[in-house]
Each structure stands twice: as structure tokens, then as C-alpha cells.
Amino acid sequence: MTYCVxxxxDKGLVMMSDTRTNSGVDNISVFRKMFQWSVPGERFISIMTAGNLATTQSVVSQIEERSKAHADRHNSLLEAETMFQAATQVGALLRDTILACNKQNGEEAAGTFTASIILAGQIKGGEPRLFLIYPEGNFIEACFDTPFFQIGETKYGRPIIIRGYDRDMSFEDAVKLLMVSFDSTIKANLSVGLPLDLLVVEKDTFEPAHQRRITAQDPYYQSVSAGWSEALKQAFHSLPDYSMFSE
Structure with missing residues (x-):
């Protein structure tokens, strides 16, 4: 399992993903799930992946045309005229990859190779855009009624984002909100784990404003984790007590 948001x-895009993959409790590995490509001053595109690792790695390899010699590679996302076209291309690659894997491995494998993708970025002349791409290849686009997308193990961190999100919040507050969401998910589900990859992209800059990998030893992450736990305890104890003898 995984968790990506x-x-x-208003200021741009914020993305965060974990790096844990597992095939049982005794086979846990770290794999990057966030990928990015850019043309300075012209476009910046990033994807995050969840699902079968072989499927998602195949999609990324096809985007980068890794089967070809270096001189012959042409990243399709760097040639798309709009973010909608980029989402369409990634959706088609994901759908075709899943269909090919299921066909090769038989009907009993159907569903084994499923995956989903979050695609985000901006191409010059357009606004920053965010898409959720389904295994079938179709997708939906975020708006300020639905301003964020999650893939993977979503249920533990979603209530925190819903309650804390504000479209005009600062990047710093958005990162703090995602830290709390991921910390809550990590504590509730062993299939999500550190390190985390963070990416912040400011509108109309076409390059990361901030990016880093956050480990378990990261002082800020440790501070947020401990502070959130203590704040929850204090909030709980501040609530009125229940009386079994009141009418």
C-alpha cells in the first residue's frame, strides 16, 4: 500500500508521498513514488503513483522511453501542449499497461496489476492543474470544490486535510497539514511509512520552490508528530465529561 496527496x-501545488512498498510483513522495501520532469521557464510536471509497483514502474519507463537509446528518447509529457493532453497520455499508458499485464498473466491475475496516479503541473499559458487518473485510464480534475486528491491508504489522513485545508493558506501551513495527515496515517497503518517525499511548486515558476526527503530522524517531522499527539490529548481532556447519571 502507499499514501500520496x-x-x-492559490499559490501553487503541494505534493507528498510515502516510499513504502510491501509484499507481506516480511518483505518491505523503499521505492520512490514521486517523479518530475520540467522545461525551465516553460513547464513542470510531476506524478505520484500507487498500486502494483511493476505496473507503475512500467508506466514511468514508457513516459521516459527507457527502452530506447538515450539519444532517441523523447519524453511525451514534455511535448504535450496542455496538462489535459498530458493527463490523457498518462491515462492511456496506465490503462494499456494494466491490460497488457492482465492479458499476459491470465484472467486470474485481473486486478493484481492495478494502479492509480496523481498528475500535477503547469504548462506556460495555462493554470496549475491537478488530476486523479484511474486504472481504467479515465481521470478527473481538481477544482476548488475538490482541491486535493489522495491515492493509496486514504482514510486515516483525509479528515485532517478536510478540516484544515484553506485555499489561500501558505505553503508552510500546507506542508504542516500534510505532515499531520501522513503522521496519522503512518501510525494507523503499517503499509505506509517513512521516508516521505515533499514537493512544492509555486504558480508560474515552472520549477520546484522546495523539495526534500523527510526521514524518521527529521527534527521538524518529529516535532509535528509529538506536538500533534499532545494537542489531541489536551483537546480530548478539554471536552466536557460524560455523566452516566445525568438525565
Missing amino acids: GMML
Whole structure:
């Protein structure tokens, strides 16, 4: 399992993903799930992946045309005229990859190779855009009624984002909100784990404003984790007590 979040703000885009993959409790590995490509001053595109690792790695390899010699590679996302076209291309690659894997491995494997993708970015002349791409290849686009997308293990961190999100919040507050969402998910589900990859992209800059990998030893992450736990305890104890003898 995994957990990835892409969020739209007035100021730009914030993305965060975990790096844990597992095939049982005794086979846990770290794999990057966030990928990015850019043309300075012209476009910046990033994807985050969840699902079968072989499927998602195949999609990324096809985007980068890794089967070809270096001189012959032409990243399709760097040639798309709009973010909608980029989402369409990634959706088609994901759908075709899943269909090919299921066909090769038989009907009993159907569903084994499923995956989903969050695609985000901006191409010059357009606004920053955020898409959720389904295994079938179709997709939906974020708006300020639905300003963020999650893939993977979503249920533990979703209530925190819903309650804390504000479209005009600062990048710093957005990162803090995602830290709390991921910390809550990590504590509730062993299939999500550190390190985390963070990416912040400011509108109309076409390059990361901030990116880093956050480990378990990261002082800020440790501070947020401990502070959130203590704040929850204090909030709980501040609530009125229940009386079994009141009418």
C-alpha cells in the first residue's frame, strides 16, 4: 500500500508521498513514488503513483522511453501542449499497461496489476492543474470544490486535510497539514511509512520552490508528530465529561 496527496492552493501545488512498498510483513522495501520532469521557464510536471509497483514502474519507463537509446528518447509529457493532453497520455499508458499485464498473466491475475496516479503541473499559458487518473485510464480534475486528491491508504489522513485545508493558506501551513495527515496515517497503518517525499511548486515558476526527503530522524517531522499527539490529548481532556447519571 502507499499514501500520496496532491493539493491545489492559490499559490501553487503541494505534493507528498510515502516510499513504502510491501509484499507481506516480511518483505518491505523503499521505492520512490514521486517523479518530475520540467522545461525551465516553460513547464513542470510531476506524478505520484500507487498500486502494483511493476505496473507503475512500467508506466514511468514508457513516459521516459527507457527502452530506447538515450539519444532517441523523447519524453511525451514534455511535448504535450496542455496538462489535459498530458493527463490523457498518462491515462492511456496506465490503462494499456494494466491490460497488457492482465492479458499476459491470465484472467486470474485481473486486478493484481492495478494502479492509480496523481498528475500535477503547469504548462506556460495555462493554470496549475491537478488530476486523479484511474486504472481504467479515465481521470478527473481538481477544482476548488475538490482541491486535493489522495491515492493509496486514504482514510486515516483525509479528515485532517478536510478540516484544515484553506485555499489561500501558505505553503508552510500546507506542508504542516500534510505532515499531520501522513503522521496519522503512518501510525494507523503499517503499509505506509517513512521516508516521505515533499514537493512544492509555486504558480508560474515552472520549477520546484522546495523539495526534500523527510526521514524518521527529521527534527521538524518529529516535532509535528509529538506536538500533534499532545494537542489531541489536551483537546480530548478539554471536552466536557460524560455523566452516566445525568438525565
